[in-house]
Amino acid sequence: MQLTHLSLTNFRNFTRLDIDLPGGTVMLVGNNAQGKTSLLEAIYFLATFTSFHASSDRQLINFIEARQDLAVGRIVADFSRGKENHRIEVRIIQEPNSQNGVKHMRKEVLLDGVKRKASEVIGQFNAVLFLPQMMGVIEGSPEERRRYLNLALAQVISHYQAALAEYNKALLQRNALLKQLYERKGDASQLDYWDDQIATFGAQLIHARIRAVQELERLAARTHRELTHANEVLRLSYQPAYDPLPQSPGQFKLPLDAAVDRCGFTQEQIRKGFLESLGKLRYEEIARGVTT
Structure with missing residues (x-):
């Protein structure tokens, strides 16, 4: 894929910009606060429909236009x-x-002149970004790592973004119902539908993330081995909240070079196991009023 032309209107500090981009490496050079990062932000926004720099889309509109x-x-x-x-x-x-x-803020997405849902277009335009603050993927919270995986996988797996959206909606509804059952009691079987939705879409996410981390490990371990002259072993492993691997009591006793392989599980196996786990935790989660 190659970006050939970029046009910005009222985006960040640009009131108007039209630029043709040649093939090969392009280096942006300029003084501070001239829009280099904003240009990269615009390109990445086309790939993910979210900003790596702003907490709200309203911050992306040029401040003069925003008045x-x-x-x-x-x-x-x-x-x-x-x-x-x-x-x-x-x-x-x-x-x-x-x-x-x-x-109120909203987005419109068009592909080849036709309005489409963002979830249908994501993955058509791909971009990879690295910033110093992305070290948070390693040093930060699990939420940082999930966000990184979600943004990357949405670009390469056509159904991933839709599955993530459906999972989040189901989780929101299930938490609301758990809170209601905690406060007012009621029929716990009402959770059956939302349990099934969470297990179905959650299995799709877990299955994709397991394979993505395995591929990242393969690529990263090769480079790491070269950098350390084969004196160290790098292992990456995705451990979801629901882990399809059997859990042993106490701490895992594994040598550092032992791989933890979750790739043998099918999506259906993960779904069934996830659903069973939700069933076992049901009354504990009702007592908490939230999905754990």
Whole structure:
């Protein structure tokens, strides 16, 4: 895939930018606060529809444009994939209608001039990004690692983003029901539907993440072995909240070079095991009022 043209309108500090990009390596050079990072942010936004730099989409609209009742930031890119040429466009829209003084934000995504759901377009345009703060993937919380995997896998597995969205919706509904059962009691069998949804979509996520981490390990271990002259062994392992591997009591006693392999489990095996685990934890989670 090659990015050939980028157009920005009211994005960050750019009121307007049109730039053709040649093949090969491109180096951005300029003084501070001139928009180098914003340019990279725009490109990455086309791949993931989220910003690595902003906590809210409203921060992406040029501050002068954002003063208007209706403000629109726009990113358009022409790119080639194989022998095909495509155009992707994202419109970040700040609407005049507000709730509690906060203006409503929404996104429109177009692929080759046709409006599509973001979940349908993600993966058409690919980008890989590394920033110093991405060391948080290693040093930070599990949430940082999940976010990294989600952004990467959504670009390469067509159904991943949709499965993640459905999982999060099911989790939200299940937590609301658990809280209701905790506060008002009721029929615990109401959880059956949401348990099935969480197990179904959760299994898709776990299955994809296990294989992704295995591939990352294969690539990273090779480089690490070269850097350490084969004196060290690098192991990466994805351990989900529901782990399909049988759990032994106490600490695992494994040599450092022993691989922990979860790749032998099928998606259906993970789903069944996940569903069974939810059933075993049901009354404990009702007592907590939240999914653990």
